Amino acid sequence: MGRLFAIEIIYRGIFQKTLGKHISRSIVLAAHKEDKLGISFGRYGDSPERNGIPAKNFAIVATDEQTLEEGMAKYEPKEVDITIAVDDTLCKGVESWAWYGLQPVNRLLKPGGTLIVTSREQPEALIEMAHRKEYPYKLAIVKGTPSFSGLWVYKDDHTDVRILGAIARILPELFSLESVQKAIMDEWHDELKATSAGKSYERTTSLTVQPNQGNPEEPYRFDFPKWHEMGEGIAIPSIPAGHSFEDPTTHAVGGFRPDRNPTFKKFSTRTMRPVVNFDTCIKCTLCWLQCPDSCFDVTPDGLYDANMQACCGCGVCEAVCPVKDCVTMVNETEFRDNASQWEMWKKDKEGYKTWLEEKIKSHPERSHGFRYRGQYEEQVPEMLEIAREG
Amino acid sequence: MATYVQIDPTQKLDPFKAVKKIPLEEFFTSGHRTCQGCESSLVMKTMAKAAGPRTIILGSTGCMYVANTTYYSTSWVIPWMHTQLGSSGSAALGTAAALKALMRKGKIKNEPINVIAFCGDGGGADMGVGAISATLTHPDYNLLILMYDNESYANTDIQLSGSTPWGAHTTFSPPGKVKRIMHHRWKKNMAGMMAVGHPTCRYVATMCMSYALAGMNAIRKALSIGGPTFIHSLDPCPKGWDYDPYLSHEMGELAVNTGVWPLYEVEDGVLRLTGRTQQLAAGKIKRQPVRNYLLKQGRFAHFTNDDIDYFQSKVDEMWNKWLVPGVIPFRKEVEADNPPA
Numbered sequence: 001m002g003r004l005f006a007i008e009i010i011y012r013g014i015f016q017k018t019l020g021k022h023i024s025r026s027i028v029l030a031a032h033k034e035d036k037l038g039i040s041f042g043r044y045g046d047s048p049e050r051n052g053i054p055a056k057n058f059a060i061v062a063t064d065e066q067t068l069e070e071g072m073a074k075y076e077p078k079e080v081d082i083t084i085a086v087d088d089t090l091c092k093g094v095e096s097w098a099w100y101g102l103q104p105v106n107r108l109l110k111p112g113g114t115l116i117v118t119s120r121e122q123p124e125a126l127i128e129m130a131h132r133k134e135y136p137y138k139l140a141i142v143k144g145t146p147s148f149s150g151l152w153v154y155k156d157d158h159t160d161v162r163i164l165g166a167i168a169r170i171l172p173e174l175f176s177l178e179s180v181q182k183a184i185m186d187e188w189h190d191e192l193k194a195t196s197a198g199k200s201y202e203r204t205t206s207l208t209v210q211p212n213q214g215n216p217e218e219p220y221r222f223d224f225p226k227w228h229e230m231g232e233g234i235a236i237p238s239i240p241a242g243h244s245f246e247d248p249t250t251h252a253v254g255g256f257r258p259d260r261n262p263t264f265k266k267f268s269t270r271t272m273r274p275v276v277n278f279d280t281c282i283k284c285t286l287c288w289l290q291c292p293d294s295c296f297d298v299t300p301d302g303l304y305d306a307n308m309q310a311c312c313g314c315g316v317c318e319a320v321c322p323v324k325d326c327v328t329m330v331n332e333t334e335f336r337d338n339a340s341q342w343e344m345w346k347k348d349k350e351g352y353k354t355w356l357e358e359k360i361k362s363h364p365e366r367s368h369g370f371r372y373r374g375q376y377e378e379q380v381p382e383m384l385e386i387a388r389e390g
Numbered sequence: 391m392a393t394y395v396q397i398d399p400t401q402k403l404d405p406f407k408a409v410k411k412i413p414l415e416e417f418f419t420s421g422h423r424t425c426q427g428c429e430s431s432l433v434m435k436t437m438a439k440a441a442g443p444r445t446i447i448l449g450s451t452g453c454m455y456v457a458n459t460t461y462y463s464t465s466w467v468i469p470w471m472h473t474q475l476g477s478s479g480s481a482a483l484g485t486a487a488a489l490k491a492l493m494r495k496g497k498i499k500n501e502p503i504n505v506i507a508f509c510g511d512g513g514g515a516d517m518g519v520g521a522i523s524a525t526l527t528h529p530d531y532n533l534l535i536l537m538y539d540n541e542s543y544a545n546t547d548i549q550l551s552g553s554t555p556w557g558a559h560t561t562f563s564p565p566g567k568v569k570r571i572m573h574h575r576w577k578k579n580m581a582g583m584m585a586v587g588h589p590t591c592r593y594v595a596t597m598c599m600s601y602a603l604a605g606m607n608a609i610r611k612a613l614s615i616g617g618p619t620f621i622h623s624l625d626p627c628p629k630g631w632d633y634d635p636y637l638s639h640e641m642g643e644l645a646v647n648t649g650v651w652p653l654y655e656v657e658d659g660v661l662r663l664t665g666r667t668q669q670l671a672a673g674k675i676k677r678q679p680v681r682n683y684l685l686k687q688g689r690f691a692h693f694t695n696d697d698i699d700y701f702q703s704k705v706d707e708m709w710n711k712w713l714v715p716g717v718i719p720f721r722k723e724v725e726a727d728n729p730p731a
Contacts, residue, residue: 050425050428051628152559152689258416258420264422269426291432292431315635319640320639
């Protein structure tokens with residue numbers, strides 16, 4: 001038997017669909033330059049993709065046909081040599097829309113396998129976000145702002161080829177830089193892209209993450225119902241009506257907190273979250289009313305508290321809020337928990353103010369696709385500068 | 391006719407006077423698997439809120455079926471049932487008839503129960519239009535058919551539908567180097583068609599949930615007026631229209647303010663332009679150029695200035711040349727149509 005290589009690409013649905021496809025397809029094409037065989041495919045359950053909900057592509061490569069067939073016989077690989085997360089907030093976990101529960105980003109990594117992340121964060125921040133693993137694995141960062149675009153217009157900021165260059169460095173048995181560059185020239189006829197892959201190859205380093213490093217939380221999971229437990233006619237219970245709740249400081253009871261789907265949460269769909277300045281809120285109701293995800297709990301004192309199990313980070317609340325800087329979307333990398341902001345504010349208003357200002361100040365702006373024509377042309381040079389200069 | 395038609399009482403659903411009067415309770419809650427900034431799920435939420443707890447919802451296949459009720463989980467609080475892609479009309483009529491029969495036979499309590507069937511533009515304007523039309527001719531069943539229109543088959547990754555606007559990039563109409571415009575049809579005028587074609591239907595309206603209070607009140611009127619009713623909602627879709635999800639609300643406002651999406655209601659045969667559209671038509675506010683709307687969407691990123699001008703000319707025609715502006719495209723004379731080469 002020959003050798004089987006498996007690489008997974010975890011990406012944000014729709015936003016990075018083309019990027020994910022470019023990477024997995026080019027892995028196979030580059031391996032082909034060294035007479036290896038391969039297949040690139042998207043995970044069946046992720047289609048149809050939804051904006052922001054994590055999805056996966058796989059590239060399976062083998063040194064001979066029989067080994068490839070064996071690899072292809074599996075629905076999806078059980079373990080991979082490399083996991084690529086093209087958005088750093090995916091380090092917090094992956095909850096596909098097609099299963100129950102949250103899976104750690106590094107779940108499929110073999111012992112000694114490498115997690116490649118595109119990020120502007122330092123390694124410590126990413127390690128802290130990812131769940132712990134029982135054996136050591138490696139982390140490599142391809143420096144840059146995670147590349148987000150949409151279904152139709154692709155932002156060609158060289159993230160695709162820079163990832164390929166990093167793979168050649170990390171797993172030279174799979175393919176050499178030369179093969180990557182040949183495949184890039186065949187595909188894109190672009191010297192600059194081949195150069196970007198080369199620069200990335202030269203710069204890529206990795207560090208080892210030990211089993212005692214990372215998020216110690218047990219990712220939430222669910223028991224699947226057995227077939228004999230399922231209702232007749234595929235009838236399922238509806239969500240119970242919501243209820244009012246208690247203010248932890250004044251013990252006043254009021255407001256409304258809807259019950260929520262217990263088996264699908266938005267913790268890993270989000271790349272940003274709203275932070276709310278309760279002191280300036282005028283209780284206009286718009287964030288609550290216009291939120292497609294009903295994520296705002298109405299508090300007993302009539303404020304609106306974004307519940308982090310339901311917020312998918314779309315930013316509509318910030319867009320509709322009539323008060324300047326009352327709702328601000330902040331990069332999800334800035335947060336380590338999903339606690340209620342309103343409770344924090346109730347308990348310590350001064351402390352909350354400091355926290356809020358710090359979060360807003362430190363937030364690197366994120367872009368989530370097409371805002372106006374010409375926007376990508378403005379964003380790409382900065383990324384190419386990083387590709388060139390590191 | 392009146393002696394044969396037996397109309398049951400409906401729930402009394404007065405309009406909400408202000409946003410602060412909207413009840414806090416949610417009947418479509420969190421945990422659906424839709425996109426970030428999904429306006430159609432906002433329509434589901436506000437529709438359920440407007441209708442209240444004594445409501446049965448039927449959903450034909452589409453995003454709002456697949457994303458909201460998959461893998462043995464749901465975000466519906468009130469009873470919901472799936473129905474086939476083209477059968478929102480038949481399912482609504484059948485459910486309303488069944489409720490009527492069960493109540494007549496004394497098998498369930500006699501009380502007005504709202505029946506709402508929703509469909510997407512694919513399920514409604516394309517596949518289901520026959521069944522919806524048939525249903526709207528039955529005056530003695532109380533029901534609402536709500537078409538949420540995201541201008542494509544969005545669930546299966548954006549194939550063009552009868553509701554897709556001219557020139558838009560979809561999976562079926564990718565612009566190429568040789569041929570730039572691959573979609574040459576104009577959006578089907580669904581609400582106008584339903585209003586004109588079904589004189590006994592007491593209420594047809596258009597809405598956009600960027601104007602949530604007006605939209606919810608349209609739903610409440612449709613449910614309380616009696617008989618079968620129809621609402622067509624334009625829902626900006628960040629996935630298929632290719633824009634940053636935070637723009638969802640603004641995109642709906644732009645559709646209305648550029649005149650692309652007219653808001654109106656036809657109540658007992660009387661047409662009334664509503665909201666911003668009324669102000670636009672009365673000249674109180676100026677229509678924005680469609681350029682502002684088109685340039686924010688990736689699906690129109692391949693448009694040249696000529697394409698934008700042509701799109702604008704079609705919207706102008708709708709307001710200046712249609713005999714009933716924004717609603718019915720009858721003209722006094724034949725208009726030349728010169729799409730860009």
